[in-house]
Amino acid sequence: MKKIEAIIQPFKLDEVKEALTAIGVDGMTICEVRGHGRQKGHKEVYRGREYTVDLLPKLKIEVVVSDARCDELVKTLVTAARTGKIGDGKVFIYDVAEAIRIRNDDRGDAAL
Amino acid sequence: MKRYLFVLSCLPAVVLAQTTPDVQARLSALESGMRSAQSAGDNAWMLTSAALVLMMTGPGLALFYGGLVRRKNVLGTMMQSFILMAVITVLWAMVGYSLAFGEGLPFIGDLRYMFLRGVDSAPNADYAGTIPHQTFMVYQLMFAIITPALISGAFAERMKFSAMLLFMVLWALIVYFPMAHMVWGKGGLLNAALGGMIPCLDFAGGTVVHITSGVSALVTALYLGKRLGYPHDSMKPHSLVISFIGACLLWVGWFGFNAGSALAASGLASSAFVATHFAAAAAALGWILAEWRKTGKPSVLGGISGCVAGLVAITPASGFVKPMPALLIGFVAGIFCYLMVVKVKQKFGYDDSLDAFGVHGCGGTLGAVLTGVFATSAVNDGFKRPLGLVDGQASQVWNQIAGCAIAWALAIVGTLVILKICDALIGMRITEAQEMEGLDVSMHGEEGYILEG
Numbered sequence: 051m052k053k054i055e056a057i058i059q060p061f062k063l064d065e066v067k068e069a070l071t072a073i074g075v076d077g078m079t080i081c082e083v084r085g086h087g088r089q090k091g092h093k094e095v096y097r098g099r100e101y102t103v104d105l106l107p108k109l110k111i112e113v114v115v116s117d118a119r120c121d122e123l124v125k126t127l128v129t130a131a132r133t134g135k136i137g138d139g140k141v142f143i144y145d146v147a148e149a150i151r152i153r154n155d156d157r158g159d160a161a162l
Numbered sequence: 163m164k165r166y167l168f169v170l171s172c173l174p175a176v177v178l179a180q181t182t183p184d185v186q187a188r189l190s191a192l193e194s195g196m197r198s199a200q201s202a203g204d205n206a207w208m209l210t211s212a213a214l215v216l217m218m219t220g221p222g223l224a225l226f227y228g229g230l231v232r233r234k235n236v237l238g239t240m241m242q243s244f245i246l247m248a249v250i251t252v253l254w255a256m257v258g259y260s261l262a263f264g265e266g267l268p269f270i271g272d273l274r275y276m277f278l279r280g281v282d283s284a285p286n287a288d289y290a291g292t293i294p295h296q297t298f299m300v301y302q303l304m305f306a307i308i309t310p311a312l313i314s315g316a317f318a319e320r321m322k323f324s325a326m327l328l329f330m331v332l333w334a335l336i337v338y339f340p341m342a343h344m345v346w347g348k349g350g351l352l353n354a355a356l357g358g359m360i361p362c363l364d365f366a367g368g369t370v371v372h373i374t375s376g377v378s379a380l381v382t383a384l385y386l387g388k389r390l391g392y393p394h395d396s397m398k399p400h401s402l403v404i405s406f407i408g409a410c411l412l413w414v415g416w417f418g419f420n421a422g423s424a425l426a427a428s429g430l431a432s433s434a435f436v437a438t439h440f441a442a443a444a445a446a447l448g449w450i451l452a453e454w455r456k457t458g459k460p461s462v463l464g465g466i467s468g469c470v471a472g473l474v475a476i477t478p479a480s481g482f483v484k485p486m487p488a489l490l491i492g493f494v495a496g497i498f499c500y501l502m503v504v505k506v507k508q509k510f511g512y513d514d515s516l517d518a519f520g521v522h523g524c525g526g527t528l529g530a531v532l533t534g535v536f537a538t539s540a541v542n543d544g545f546k547r548p549l550g551l552v553d554g555q556a557s558q559v560w561n562q563i564a565g566c567a568i569a570w571a572l573a574i575v576g577t578l579v580i581l582k583i584c585d586a587l588i589g590m591r592i593t594e595a596q597e598m599e600g601l602d603v604s605m606h607g608e609e610g611y612i613l614e615g
Contacts, residue, residue, distance in 0.1 A: 095457045096398055098504030
């Protein structure tokens, strides 16, 4: 099993969700996060007081899938989330040791 | 023939003698009808104006200031405006109105209207001969409410609620009522209409409202010291949307403030209405353009701050100047207040949190002086004399400066004394822990925004 963690632009959420649903991904977890990579922040000025906002709002999507489906999912996600501009985000892929469905103790791929 | 002539010559007298009682009765009925018609029109406008001016404090100023503070202080800040609608009203009924408008000494009124004794539906000819005395009283009350509320912009986010209450009561008694009496009260030192020694033109409160509150704001900000973490921590306004709504309500309410100060639904009210609106518009543009040039972006906060600066500056002038000078006063005020807020405040480093001094103190002083320049009897002939520099009356500018100096002096000395008293009795500042927690929870046990659930 693989866990796919994608940091994306918040306004891309709907497109990504639709694309993933279309290829049959059932579950995902989403958090609102703040951060930056190479896209540095912007400047705000309130009555002459300047603030540099370097942590920008992003969304983190976490999905766990079977090894077999991983490549397809990542390809779909990256296509949907891409604008081609700096700040589009990143995808990280991790190995998952085990998955357990709390309701009935299903384990492994069956729990996904 | 002679006899006929005699009879003929007597005829009109006889006719007149027969019809006089009837005609006179009808004439006096007509006169009283006209008076009550005029009173109805004037009173309708003045009651509307009174309501508009109250709307400037709550919701106007409460929203404007509430949006400019951090999220944890939104309720505390709104409460500082709202509570004055209650406290000052009670104080006004007890002694405030009498101290401001009772005929007394040049510096303060007497106690003739204490507990509003004798203030009823009969007009007070000295102040406003066509509206009930009660209407005049309640209209003036709304000014007494918003003036101290303006100061709260300087001590935002760090004053103890109990200390603020005492501060405001004393401030009304020691600074506002005397200043209102001096400028508008019968026999007041600066009253231009009712025999003051230094006639100072202040149509709707440039000295009384904006200089006193703005200068007291600066004194209070200096006395209290900076907010925790200022200027390093982020103190961004938590909701410019709220501030925007507040500022636009202020703009609308200001028509009651300035045009209402004509105290009648008259041509003068229209003139003040027009001057007010034009100044606000020009000032918004002035601030935005100055900012655009400096930072490269025209901001919403700049626009709404500018319109307020223009409204402040036109306040003393509104009933004395033509529309073109009003545009000029507004435009100059927009740029001047921008520089005061952005450059001067940063240079000196004081924490006038929401710029009560930069906008009201500075804009009010500018407006009061420019009133002496642009006031003209072509707009307001109530004084039966030339008014300002444009009328050839250069000395009026000096009177205006004298009025400003008195307002500044009273505000500085009065506020310092009051701060010392409050600090000794209660202590002005909240603790560091309370300041970190925010006024909403630490002072009022509530939160402005419940985002879960």
